Amino acid sequence: MRAVLALWHREIVRFLRDRPRLTGSLLQPIVFWALFSGALHGSFKPGGMDYGQYFFVGTLAMITLFTAIFATITVIEDRKEGFLQGVLVSPVPRLAIALGKILGGASLGLGLAVIFLLLAPLAGVSLSFDRVMLGLGVLALLALAVTGLGFALAWLMDSTAGYHGIMMLFLMPMLLLSGAFFPMESAHPVLAWVRFVNPMTYGVGALRHAFQGEVPGVPSFSVCMIGTVLFAAATFALGALVVNRRSVRDVV
Amino acid sequence: MSYNGAPMSNAVTAAGITFAYGERRALNDVSFEVAAGQACGFLGPNGSGKSTLFKLLSTLVPLQQGRVSMLGLDLAKESRAIRSRLGVVFQSPAVDKKLTVRENLRYGGLLIGLSGADLAARIDAVLAAGRLADRARDLVGELSGGLRRRVEIGKCLLGKPDLVLLDEASTGLDPAARKDMWSMLREDPKLTVLFTTHLMDEAAEADRLLLLDQGHVVASGRPAELMREVGGQVLELEAADAASLAPELQQQFGVAATVVDSTLRIDGANVHELVPRIVQRFGARVQRLSLAHPSLQDVFLKKTGKRFVVTEPDALPAKGRRRKS
Numbered sequence: 028m029r030a031v032l033a034l035w036h037r038e039i040v041r042f043l044r045d046r047p048r049l050t051g052s053l054l055q056p057i058v059f060w061a062l063f064s065g066a067l068h069g070s071f072k073p074g075g076m077d078y079g080q081y082f083f084v085g086t087l088a089m090i091t092l093f094t095a096i097f098a099t100i101t102v103i104e105d106r107k108e109g110f111l112q113g114v115l116v117s118p119v120p121r122l123a124i125a126l127g128k129i130l131g132g133a134s135l136g137l138g139l140a141v142i143f144l145l146l147a148p149l150a151g152v153s154l155s156f157d158r159v160m161l162g163l164g165v166l167a168l169l170a171l172a173v174t175g176l177g178f179a180l181a182w183l184m185d186s187t188a189g190y191h192g193i194m195m196l197f198l199m200p201m202l203l204l205s206g207a208f209f210p211m212e213s214a215h216p217v218l219a220w221v222r223f224v225n226p227m228t229y230g231v232g233a234l235r236h237a238f239q240g241e242v243p244g245v246p247s248f249s250v251c252m253i254g255t256v257l258f259a260a261a262t263f264a265l266g267a268l269v270v271n272r273r274s275v276r277d278v279v
Numbered sequence: 280m281s282y283n284g285a286p287m288s289n290a291v292t293a294a295g296i297t298f299a300y301g302e303r304r305a306l307n308d309v310s311f312e313v314a315a316g317q318a319c320g321f322l323g324p325n326g327s328g329k330s331t332l333f334k335l336l337s338t339l340v341p342l343q344q345g346r347v348s349m350l351g352l353d354l355a356k357e358s359r360a361i362r363s364r365l366g367v368v369f370q371s372p373a374v375d376k377k378l379t380v381r382e383n384l385r386y387g388g389l390l391i392g393l394s395g396a397d398l399a400a401r402i403d404a405v406l407a408a409g410r411l412a413d414r415a416r417d418l419v420g421e422l423s424g425g426l427r428r429r430v431e432i433g434k435c436l437l438g439k440p441d442l443v444l445l446d447e448a449s450t451g452l453d454p455a456a457r458k459d460m461w462s463m464l465r466e467d468p469k470l471t472v473l474f475t476t477h478l479m480d481e482a483a484e485a486d487r488l489l490l491l492d493q494g495h496v497v498a499s500g501r502p503a504e505l506m507r508e509v510g511g512q513v514l515e516l517e518a519a520d521a522a523s524l525a526p527e528l529q530q531q532f533g534v535a536a537t538v539v540d541s542t543l544r545i546d547g548a549n550v551h552e553l554v555p556r557i558v559q560r561f562g563a564r565v566q567r568l569s570l571a572h573p574s575l576q577d578v579f580l581k582k583t584g585k586r587f588v589v590t591e592p593d594a595l596p597a598k599g600r601r602r603k604s
Contacts (some may be wrong), residue, residue, distance in 0.1 A: 029389050029392070029394055030389060030390050030392075032389070033385075033386050033389035033390060034386075036386075037375070037378070037386055040378065040382070041375075041377050041378075044377055045377070108371075108372070108375075108376070109369055109371040109372050109373040109374075110373055110374070110375050112339060112369055112371075112373055113367070113369070113373030113374070113387070113434075114390060115338075115339055116337045116338060116339060116362055116365065116367045117362060117387075117390040117391055118359055118360075118362040118363035118390075118391060118392065119390050120359070273339070273340060273341050
């Protein structure tokens with residue numbers, strides 16, 4: 028457990044010391060939300076609500092996803108810079124490495140989402156204590172899920188460029204088709220099927236339930252929670268699987 | 280680096296290690312023993328298999344064939360127990376440049392199970408031994424290569440390991456920094472050190488040396504003994520027509536010369552006596568002539584028929600890196 032905490036703490040310290048990454052992570056979701064909600068204000072009212080309100084929850088999901096991408100990219104950097112092999116030859120179980128990295132990335136995502144939540148009044152999103160607590164729980168679960176996925180993919184990659192390519196190929200469509208940016212209930216049948224199997228759909232849906240109550244076209248809260256829990260469990264299992272396979276590619 | 284203590288048991292016993300990256304064999308039936316407290320060097324050019332051997336011994340990659348006992352533990356079955364008594368320093372730095380010296384040591388200590396006052400005491404001891412106390416708050420990225428290496432060695436010694444593995448750890452260090460590195464390691468005379476190197480002078484300091492070439496152990500023993508095996512002197516002649524000169528030397532003086540590129544090499548107890556005779560008979564064809572005591576370079580050349588050439592650090596083959604083993 029000490030090793031997990033050490034790896035988790037290192038992720039936080041490195042993030043806070045990396046000023047450009049810190050600045051970008053804080054400002055990027057605000058800029059995205061401001062641009063999209065400003066541009067579509069008045070012309071697009073999904074579910075009858077203002078687009079700024081609708082996209083607010085989408086931005087929270089985007090924060091967890093983007094933070095997971097940038098946090099887990101450090102797996103590749105750690106391997107290239109030699110730090111990872113130092114950890115691999117320590118008596119720490121490999122599962123602890125996965126846990127430390129995933130918890131670190133998820134904590135960063137959750138922390139940034141909390142900061143963004145402070146802007147809720149600006150977006151016209153009214154929050155109660157109960158809603159915030161429930162929303163934070165869902166955000167934590169979603170952050171663990173996407174960071175677990177990012178970790179598993181990063182562990183299998185040799186280059187940060189390749190990792191970015193895979194992220195853009197899989198994770199961006201997952202976010203776009205989750206209902207984070209626009210409602211999906213009237214999408215093409217093929218996309219509707221994709222939405223059904225897209226685990227982000229359930230994470231974003233659970234966030235909408237938590238912060239906005241019932242929203243038309245979103246699966247029920249219990250379905251969304253089951254989907255998100257399964258998503259988190261599956262990605263953690265995947266991360267554990269890849270990290271436990273010793274191979275020559277683990278080393279520089 | 281020697282430890283002349285009580286009768287030694289083996290810290291490492293390896294038998295029949297064979298390892299392949301796909302079709303390419305990196306290690307071929309490698310066997311050796313290292314007594315506890317010894318500093319054992321692995322010398323070989325790029326592609327000789329020493330880095331692969333290091334990765335196996337450091338438990339980074341699993342054994343494919345052969346048996347290895349380290350500190351009385353089976354490498355194939357007890358790798359985690361081995362790791363708890365092992366210190367490893369890699370050729371590429373394994374410290375975090377964005378953290379301070381103390382933070383690196385702290386995280387390193389937590390990963391090997393140290394904590395609280397024990398960890399703080401060990402960090403202080405290591406900082407003192409490495410003469411790093413005044414740099415403890417500096418970011419590692421701001422340190423020189425030699426100081427960074429001292430941090431690495433300190434991190435490796437935090438848990439008081441019984442066995443330390445160094446993979447080309449002195450590469451890029453100046454002689455003073457290399458001396459610092461070894462003095463830190465020599466503080467504990469019971470520590471067993473296995474190190475890979477391509478530096479002849481560093482290898483010559485080992486208690487025991489294994490010469491590797493293309494995955495095979497081509498020679499092993501004390502460096503001085505290995506050099507003695509070559510003979511008392513080595514005479515080296517450079518000639519444009521080295522290949523045709525060799526049989527003429529055999530015919531004229533009854534000596535066997537080895538041709539390596541455009542060089543002829545003759546070793547033996549009294550080869551200096553040949554110098555005036557060769558100059559008189561073949562002076563016009565010989566471009567350069569040198570006489571010296573044998574070095575490890577000569578040992579390698581005698582055993583393999585090739586010069587010891589280092590071009591770049593050992594690297595895994597591109598395809599091999601992707602292969603599961």
